[in-house]
Amino acid sequence: MTVPTGRRERKKAATRQKIADTALRLFLERGYDAVGIRDVAAEADVAVTTLFAHFASKEALVFERDTDFERRLTEAVTGRAPDEPLMSALRREVQALVAHCAAPGAAPVWRMIDASPALRQYEESMMLRHADSLAAALAADLGLPGTTTACRAVARFVVDARALAREADDPRAAVDEIFRMIEAAWEAAGARTS
């Protein structure tokens, strides 16, 4: 139980990163479906089993940073300024996340994701996991003992907002519009929750 950063952990992180980088490069070069797991493993110079020790599935290679998204959502709730309303903080964070997806460098990756049913499906279930985390964070912020139906509902609405905005013509405006709806929903629920 010493402090974290030993050589072992650094090597492990390096291997993981090398695999992820190699995979993304190959996927963008030749297309997601045209690259096999065995190709990625060979190019990254690791065994297939090693690759699966670091990533649970082929899709997970693409969404390597997925825990970041989850953390950002929950921290938007737990780490907001004391006087900021919940929904305001969430809208800001979703705006930032959507803007991040629309960044110039990210475009080819999202085009690849949109082109692959497997990747789209993986992203969907990722977002539902994030919604569960967010629901828990919301409930905790309200001092509730467990996640209520209203918390779960709003959490889903928020991740829906991100998904819909990503596909909209004007992502910024879409987030604003959907959040007006979510805020109304939240107030309607609030009459019973708080």
Added chain:
Amino acid sequence: MTVPTGRRERKKAATRQKIADTALRLFLERGYDAVGIRDVAAEADVAVTTLFAHFASKEALVFERDTDFERRLTEAVTGRAPDEPLMSALRREVQALVAHCAAPGAAPVWRMIDASPALRQYEESMMLRHADSLAAALAADLGLPGTTTACRAVARFVVDARALAREADDPRAAVDEIFRMIEAAWEAAGARTS
């Protein structure tokens, strides 16, 4: 272009049904993961390729009636009484769908679905497809040329309601609570949409 019901179509439907019934029986008997496609095909006395000619995937064997759900959602919109509000009709239909899931005979099937990540994921993406259909139906009902952001958002909220209610302690109450939120969201959007 004669009328449909020839012997051929009856036989095809019978084969399809036999495959689905056999699959569901085996899945419930031995567990979804413990039954292979080859087992199902053998037990239904068809070739594996025939099975895949009728069903696109192993998961589709379980959600055989999925188009029914989709149709019921859109028809709740298009086929409602002329004076009934949209959200009222949708709430009624979602209540019916959720009640249907909670029916005694359906319990083992849902337990199986909840136990299998693959099935859960399949159901999720099914629901998103349904949300897209519903969004189109909503837009059409409002006389809009295309699906707007608000339509898409509300459609997602509605299918979220079904998913959340299915897992809630008191499904009926959950649907009511979430629909109070959705109606508020719909009104907030309506200020700009209609």
Added chain:
DNA sequence: TTCCAAAACACTAACGGTTAGTGTTATGTT
């Protein structure tokens, strides 16, 4: 009735993601 095109069905073989089983090295700790 006879024949034809289409569709359902079958069979083999394979592909690609994923895992089990087993063994080898490197690393942090005692």
Added chain:
DNA sequence: AACATAACACTAACCGTTAGTGTTTTGGAA
């Protein structure tokens, strides 16, 4: 210095799925 552990490697296989190919059935046209 020695041990326990975790990272890594290799082989072989499992399972869902598809391609390729051929056979039978069926509905309708000639």
